[in-house]
Amino acid sequence: MTGAGVVQNAGDSGNVVSGAPVAPLVVEHVAKSYEVGGLMVPVIGDLSLTLREGEIVSIVGPSGCGKTTLLNTLCGLLTPDSGRIRWHGREVSGQPQNVGYMLQKDLLxxxxxxxxxxxxxxxxxxxxxxxxxxxxxxxxxxxxxxxxxxxxxxxxxxxxxxxxxxxxxxxxxPDVLLLDEPFAALDFQSKLLIESDTAALVRQSRRSLLLITHDIEEAVSLADRVIVLSKRPTRIKASYDIELGAERTDMIGLRQSQEFSQYVRRIWADLDVVLQ
Structure with a gap:
């Protein structure tokens, strides 16, 4: 693959082929709504995705599209209205084992x-x-x-x-990390340093990471794959396989590559269409 990567179909869940290791997380046709004033307001539409072993996936989408609701549903804090969530091949009642969840606020x-x-x-x-x-x-x-x-x-x-x-x-x-805007409040230098440390620890230990972020550059520099969500009820609009020439823990080197800029422009264009 060259240029800004392969864009998969919006509904592509990235399912693991037969005979391959079981993916840590598989989401199949999950939907979630909230009751507001006696009316059911759909937040997550028909959404499917797969997080593979050792993979870092970033999720971006318009503000209020349901990204945090999605993470809360995946880790068992909320119950989906429909669909299936499988951790290491099994549906889990409540919160899954060996999953680390980190929010934007440090809560120390x-x-x-x-x-x-x-x-x-x-x-x-x-x-x-x-x-x-x-x-x-x-x-x-x-x-x-x-x-x-x-x-x-x-x-x-x-x-x-x-x-x-x-x-x-x-x-x-933990085998899997779910991070919800963990670096959003940091200054640029601190953000790059902690992104680099996070990427190194995750990649060296072959953990899997699902990152929610509003920062497209952060999404591209950290991830093996970037998923773009639509507005509510949120679905997968596009998915980009990220291939950059620099060392994947070198945040400055990654951001200086030509491919990096192409990914950022194309993902921004997807989000711009979503916001219209």
């Missing part, structure tokens, strides 16, 4: 240190304190926070707080 506990926040989930799960501390420190170090384990959130920058939140998510070693 102000009375706990960076290390205390990073190891909180391990403590709740009953992991021994010594092991939880070791794993928490190691993850903070991996994310560039060596020497900041004893600092409280109020003393950390926005980028550092998001790194702590990411450490809290990754320390459980």
């Amino acid at each position: 506990l102000p009375w706990r240190t960076a290390l205390g926040n990073a190891m909180l989930g391990l403590e709740i799960r009953g992991v021994a304190s010594g092991e939880a501390e070791d794993r928490g420190r190691a993850m903070l170090d991996q994310l560039g926070l060596h020497g900041f384990a004893d600092h409280y959130p109020s003393t950390l920058s926005g980028g550092m707080r998001q790194r702590v939140a990411l450490a809290r998510t990754l320390v459980h070693e």
Whole structure:
């Protein structure tokens, strides 16, 4: 493939071929509506997608199209009205195992240190304190926070707080990450640095990542595939397989490639049509 990549049909779910490893996440014809004033308002239309092992997929779409509702439905916080969601080949009742969910707000506990926040989930799960501390420190170090384990959130920058939140998510070693605009509030430099760290950790460990973002450049630089959603009731409008010449954790190098600019322009054109 050359240029700005292959655009798949809007309804393409990317199903895994027979004999291939089972995809961590398969979504088939999912729909979701809310009741507002006695009327049912459709948010998610007939939506299908697949997240493969070791794959990073970015989802972009117009504001209010239902991206967060989609993530909440995938991770079991909401129940779909119809359709099927399979994790590792099985339908799961409630929240799936080995899935990390990170929001735009870091939601750190102000009375706990960076290390205390990073190891909180391990403590709740009953992991021994010594092991939880070791794993928490190691993850903070991996994310560039060596020497900041004893600092409280109020003393950390926005980028550092998001790194702590990411450490809290990754320390459980989830197979799949669901990230909802996690870097939106960061300055450009902090965003590039934490994007690079996230990409490196995910790709090295062969995890799968589904990222919701409004930032098209972020979507293209991080992802193996970018899915464009329509306005409500949201469906998949287009899907781009991303192939860039630079190292996939080099956020500056990726953004300087000719292919990068072509992807951004084509995805922006898709969104511009959606917004009209």
